Amino acid sequence: MATRPRARVRPGRAPALLVGWGAVAGVVAVVPLVYLVVRALENGPGLFLTVLGRPRTLDLLVASVLLAGAVTAVCVVVGSLAAWLVVRTDLPGRRVLAVLFALPLAVPSYVAGFTWISEWPTSAGFWGAFGVLAAVSFPYVYLPVAGALRAADGGLEEVARSLGHGPARVLLGVTLRQAWPAATAGGLLVALYVLSDFGAVSLMRYDTFTLGIYTSYRGTFDRTPAAVLGCVLVVLAALVTFGEARARGRAAHRIARGAARPAAPVRLGGARVPWLGFSAVVVGVSLGIPAWSLTHWMVVGSSLGVDVSDLGAAGLVTLQVAALGALLTTVLAIPVGVLAARYRGRATAALETSTYVAHALPGITVGLALVFLGIRLLPGIYQETPLLVLAYAVLFLPLAVGAIRAAVAATPARLEEVARSLGHGRITTLARVTVPLAAPGVAAGAALVFLTAAKELPATLLLRPTGADTLAIRLWTHTGAGQYAAAAPYAILLVVLAAVPVLLLDRAVRR
Amino acid sequence: MHPSSKYVSRTIALLTVGAALVACGGAPGPAPEAAAEGDGVLTIYSGRNEALVGPLIAQLEAAVGSPVEVRYGSTGEMAAQLLEEGADSPADLFFAQDAGALGAVAGAGLLAPLPADVLEPALERYRAADSTWVATSARARVVAYNTALVPEADLPASLDDLLDPRWAGQIGIAPSNASWLSFVTGLRLIRGEDGARQWLTAFAAQNPQRFDGNGAVVDAVAAGSVAAGLVNHYYLFEKIAELDPATYPVRNHYVANDPLGLVNVAGVGVTASADDPGPALEAVRYLLSTEGQQYLVDETAEYPVIAGVTPARTDVDLAPLESLSAPDVDLADLSSLAETETLLQEVGLL
DSSP, X not given: OTTOOSOOSOOSOOOXXXXXXXXXXXXXXHHHHHHHHHHHHTTHHHHHHHHHXXXXXXXXXXXXXXHHHHHHHHHHHHHHHHHHHHHHBOOTTHHHHHHHTTGXXXXXXXXXXXXXXXXXXXXXXXXXXXXXXXXXXXXXXXXHHHHHHHHSOTHHHHHHHHTTOOHHHHIIIIIHHHHHHHHHHHHHHHHHHHHHOOHHHHHTTOOOHHHHHHHHHHHHOOHHHHHHHHHHHHHHHHHHHHHHXXXXXXXXXXXXXXXXXXXXXXXXXXXXXXXXXXXXXXXXXXXXXXXXXXXXXXXXXXXXXXXXXHHHHHHHHHHHXXXXXXXXXXXXXXXXXXXXXXXXXXXXXXXXXXXXXXXXXXXXXXXXXXXXXXXXXXXXXXXSHHHHHHHHHHHXXXXXXXXXXXXXXXXXXXXXXXXXXXXOOHHHXXXXXXXXXXXXXXXXXXXXXXXXXXXXXXXXXXXXXXXXXXXXXXXXXXXXXXOHHHHHHHHHHHHHHHHHHHHHHHHHHHX | OOHHHHHXXXXXXXXXXXXXXXXXXXXXXXXXXXXXXXXXXEEEEEOSOHHHHHXXXXXXXXXXXXXXXXXXXXXXXXHHHHHHHGGGOOOSEEEESSHHHXXXXXXXXXXXXXXXXXXXXXXXXXXOTTSSOEEEEEEEEEEEEETTTSOGGGSOSSGGGGGSGGGTTOEEEOTTSHHHHHXXXXXXXXXXXXXHHHHHHHHHHTOOEEOSSHHHHHHHHHHTSSSEEEEETTHHHHHHHHSOTTTOOEEEEOOTTSGGGOEEEEEEEEETTOSOOHHHHHHHHHHTSHHHHHHHHHHSOOBOSSTTOOOOOOSSOOOOHHHHOOOOOOGGGGGOHHHHHHXXXXXXXX
16 A cells, blocks of 8 residues: 555564563553552442532533643644744744743643732633643644654655645645644643643632542542542543544655655745744743743742752752653653554553553542552552652653654664564564664653653652652642742742753754 | 454453452551651651741750651641551651541541640640540631722621622632631531531522632632632731731631631641650640740741640731630531531532
């Protein structure tokens, strides 16, 4: 078939080592699910069904689906447009914009949410939650789409143009098809992020599943209703993940031999001004508002007095746990990403989905699952760094899996076949051909996990070693006592720390 | 199905079942090191904010004489963590923000009764009936109101006044906050299930605005997005520690002889899993000492639980506790949260 230039599904068994290694990742990912089912059913199926049947459960379901759907749709559109603008057009200032569009990932949703609600109290509710979450999560789509557009062959567009297709038809028929798998994969991360987010929805007072789960834990100390809601969230996440796999479809691939050609930039002409306006609004909403607000906190409050050693200590702890989290998560994600890209089948799809669903669970649920299992099975590392790092792996596996899958899928399988024909085994081929070629994608996944772990709060609160506070925890401590000025330096350092991997990510997609 | 897929799925299934079995069995496992308190370290789980009680705990460490380790978190999350840890908890002392959380942890059998001589300084009404915990400070429920939006004549004299149409959409609450739940429990105990249901149904129809915590409610009152909020009295004093009290547009309205003026407590309990409860008991003694009480009264603007301590601060408008004529509620009963939860869900407020 002409549309299948590369063998994407290869006959033959997946190497046993890869399968075993991937299965470890699968087990790590299902730990919180096992816990949830145990907790949800411990008081019998009667209570499970009662909680399930409450009108509030349906309310929360509808609210969560609405919010996740709306945010994902906007992020897919805005993220894809932003990527197209900086990669495929002659928009002035696109090099700077390329970085600015990625940076909102460094802003924690609770910082952005606090900014909005303190400046515009009337933004509370659906629209506030929608605005904050869209502002901080559109880079999940922007980054992979920009990468896909950079890697795509411009030749296809030339062919389309030579056949007499106008610019709009080329954009929709060719460029969009090239970017579509990256856009849906990014959209999936956005949807799961929205389902699991607590910061923005609680500040905006918009009741979702996650907020319901927190209310249940905090308000009543009864863990069963929270676990039942968690189970529903898992089912929802699995549906979203399956839906994305269906929607992803196949990318348009180059069919020519020889090197791919960069696409000629689209000349915007008179349309430059509105597109610059669009870019200014996106950057202003996602970066300008939090930057202005943090400066405002610093200046206004009277509790200001930066404890430099405390700030430095929190910064170091954050660096350490986030880096270890990124390392473990990447190691666990590599086999899943490779299996998903090279050995597709029902079982690998199930494995991949299992690593995604925990991403939709709120941090407190995953944290309590590891409290439950850690103190019983791994008391030696309970409230020590290793267990916290394991929690990050459970929470953020899909960020790395998605990046690795895309990177491996984009490396030509033919090169691996050549290596095999030269007598190398599967694992040697993997180590010497596939992994080096996919390295930038693997690094991008690790960077994404690092910055997300640096921002994480609820699981960190439950599992950190006593006394080891991250920047997010110090920030929470100060804002919890109403000391916004004292909190500001921690928020600023957190955003700066998270911005470093974002810049690296941007580099990686530019290669 | 492809042979390789079958192999993968079988492996995954086996490992998953293994993990599930281990989890379900509650696997006794080796004795946890963390719970072995031979190291003489006093581990405190604090549901109270470090910025508020950090200095108090430093004083306490000096008085106790053992090294102290503190884990800070929110009271609800700390209680959930303790319940999840069960008998293996590394915690020796639970310092909680409200009676409900202490009652829930005590109810699960995780707190050991305190000896009579440790409880002795606390006034009778501030001790749990089964001695599993003791209050360390008292806090009053108040109506925090925006001075520009609410004329003094319109201030509610009882909770029924809040059902007036003028308050529709104008009241802020923190539904997941333990102090709100304690207030509803108090209402249940005072007016009975039916009386409470009646009031809550009418109140829910007033469309109260939900916030994440009492601090957020007071912020919203200050910003004017709601006219008033049902909160604890000291949040106002936290705010004016950072912002100019003269221009801050929020005041506390104390409601006497009414469930709105319920007096709740923060308190401590010693865990049953503490191998050597000695240092933990010393810590409780310190918190109930004149020195410890003076800190709480002056720094967090709370009410003392022992006789003879008066606030040194003059900048806070603290109504004398006696004048509140707090409703006569047994604090231990405030832990009957399951009924409160059911009731709130029934009326659509949770």
